[in-house]
Amino acid sequence: MLKRIDINCDMGESFGVYKLGRDPEVMDYISSANIACGWHAGDPMVMEQTVRMAKERGVAVGAHPGYPDLLGFGRRRMDLSLAEIEAYLLYQMGALAAFAKAHGLPLQHVKAHGALGNLAFVDLEASKAIARAAVRFDKNIIFVALAGTVMVQAAKEVGVRCVEEVYADRVYNPDGTLQSRKISGSVIHDPEKAARQALMIVREGYVIAHNGTKVPVRPETLCVHGDTPSAISILQKINDDLKKASISVTPMGR
């Protein structure tokens, strides 16, 4: 049984006058922040503020790079070459790392956003391009991989430090993949249910798929959405239950 687990959440997705998310509230319940890098969301002022807030709360910071598509919030697949993916990731990691450096923090991890992340789940070469960017940037940086996807293999092949993540608030298929969001009910909004799944993952080492199958998982980080209506309730409940179980919420890199 794990004695500690990380909780990661997407942060810093506001842009200029446009506000998105409830970062100041969410930040109290997570240990790692995936911070947007100004391409699909975020801007330098938002990055500065988000990193400052993370530091104040003892939350570790990571880059959350995406496609160059603010208009589509990085959720629309773009046909990039592998060299482009690698260069775009380096750019975004570097941009965020500047704010981390300015605040005396390391860049703990990198986790691809949106449609780029979805591509990485299923495309080994794209995953490797992301992993190459990560390891070229910093050989100690953590590449966050969705458990059960080719991302784990990509990390191995490229030789980057890898941490596997499992979703506390998503429904799983029996083969360990995420049930498509297109299927109604695939995102868990009930805090009790999400917390139960989180605890089962951390304490028992499995999730129960939608058909009842027990799927073994061994994550080092739990992902929770920060932008759903029940996000704060879910995060509170998970934190409370982990505390009762004497499992500490600790950044993945420590």
Place this chain on the structure above:
Amino acid sequence: MLKRIDINCDMGESFGVYKLGRDPEVMDYISSANIACGWHAGDPMVMEQTVRMAKERGVAVGAHPGYPDLLGFGRRRMDLSLAEIEAYLLYQMGALAAFAKAHGLPLQHVKAHGALGNLAFVDLEASKAIARAAVRFDKNIIFVALAGTVMVQAAKEVGVRCVEEVYADRVYNPDGTLQSRKISGSVIHDPEKAARQALMIVREGYVIAHNGTKVPVRPETLCVHGDTPSAISILQKINDDLKKASISVTPMGR
């Protein structure tokens, strides 16, 4: 008399399919490259290639950040707050530094581009915002200041390492400021003339202003434009003449 001098030049200003400048040729005659960071010019693929080329030629790399105005090539003044200037500079330095890191190079210096640079010449608070970004990013980074401007004072007040630059191919006013580009003939296109000015700066420690006044200068770096028709001829001639005078062309940071 100086035994060494740096030559810096703007590089990496292409964008996507759009090509600008003659980087592969210019790179042979300079010791420091001011590389665009994707805001007023440049993109991640161009940054990757430019840093790679700089490394191959032994040229040190620096960030050349500008306004978020690709359409205006960063040459149009924008009314930013000081906090915005600082954050925008951090972002761009970090983005370029990622490519430097990936190629095993330090980020040697930062030099503001275009209208932001022009603002820094005359606005102490804007200069200090740039200097603050520099020192927050890396206490050893060099802040390139135009000799005789408030940038030098800004560097002192902020406590950032500062290197003063003088232009080899610009006409000077008797007070040490640059003659406005709006006055015809303010950019020197004659290689002989530019090289003579360069040598006088380095060997004698002064430039002759347009009215004949000797203006004392003690730069550690010479700036030469890379995008004028005679750029290569000017750079060759300056390099040749410096070599004859046993003055080595060496990156400012070494």
Place this chain on the structure above:
Amino acid sequence: MLKRIDINCDMGESFGVYKLGRDPEVMDYISSANIACGWHAGDPMVMEQTVRMAKERGVAVGAHPGYPDLLGFGRRRMDLSLAEIEAYLLYQMGALAAFAKAHGLPLQHVKAHGALGNLAFVDLEASKAIARAAVRFDKNIIFVALAGTVMVQAAKEVGVRCVEEVYADRVYNPDGTLQSRKISGSVIHDPEKAARQALMIVREGYVIAHNGTKVPVRPETLCVHGDTPSAISILQKINDDLKKASISVTPMGR
């Protein structure tokens, strides 16, 4: 005494996933919508939806063009040439007009946004560049000018149809200019007060400046902010009071 008046309000300022304003509510209380054109705010999907909604509610549509600065919401002055202002305005008017055409509506008016609008208040040449773009686009389009500014003169010189606007919810100086927003209390948030000012403008033909001076005004359109906390209350109250006074709220172009 006027029997009719127009009420205009900025609309369509959302962008991608980012939502701004309360357009569906505001739209019920106005007769002219100033719709963002995708540069400082807005995007084609938002423009399509906003024009559709305007048509359904019988609201006339106008272009609300701004600087190419989404990051700054068009609120930061940019040093553009007059030719650039003219071309940028044509571009944005045309883009919005396409959606108007697609819905069978004319483009009734154009009103510059943010820092570009502020420039137009005080810079005759910039105002004329905007007016030229308007009249080149359509000789029947209405150029909305802030009453008492050089915009009115610009319209005359260029020969564009002009409608003067007065703010229902802004405090005025004795010389008829707007009291700077930097002075606390310069935006009126009290519905009673705003409605009283609106009625006085329409029925009596003057506003009372902050020092009690009566400033004569003869607007054809009232501007009300749609993004303040009390916007809906202000708009409701103004509409109610105008109705009681048998003054109809009618698009400026009819």
Place this chain on the structure above:
Amino acid sequence: MLKRIDINCDMGESFGVYKLGRDPEVMDYISSANIACGWHAGDPMVMEQTVRMAKERGVAVGAHPGYPDLLGFGRRRMDLSLAEIEAYLLYQMGALAAFAKAHGLPLQHVKAHGALGNLAFVDLEASKAIARAAVRFDKNIIFVALAGTVMVQAAKEVGVRCVEEVYADRVYNPDGTLQSRKISGSVIHDPEKAARQALMIVREGYVIAHNGTKVPVRPETLCVHGDTPSAISILQKINDDLKKASISVTPMGR
């Protein structure tokens, strides 16, 4: 045998300080200009200049809209919804039409650029979204369809005026599709060969595919690339040969 034919070419692809293409030279040899609309290339100043030049030379203007991807020049497929395609096309057509209106010209046609064009060749629903945008913008506008693709069917289903185009400088497959650019030699650079293909298309009504098959075609417009090294020679030769054959080069819309 045709007595007239249109020649269309992509124009106005410069952006800010970045220059692309040889528009002033090419403009003398074409009758219809496909003008970039500021998304994948072009900007308002370039659009203004390009439309003015077209008017001076008697060349008809059309919109050449593309993906919102300046960095990739619109050559990278993006997964847009049909509603997005339709709205993005309306926006870009409108933007260009403003310059046409300002110069007293109608917007003659619309032709999708790059990866969006490639999608339209093979995806009926995407083609129909483009055609819907066209007909909603103006029921008389011409939708340029690559002969032999689903675009022709899309035009019919949507009810938009359609003109089929054939490439003078591309090699054809026996089934009437274009040989992929990935196959070496698929773009014809020899002026003699291109002109021969052009004449055969116009006079005889067929192209000879790479395997010798005669493919019947009945285009109303010939597309020629303006950005290849031999573009001007090809255009000159085609113009000369058409003239000798007493076939006039006339805008498709006249």
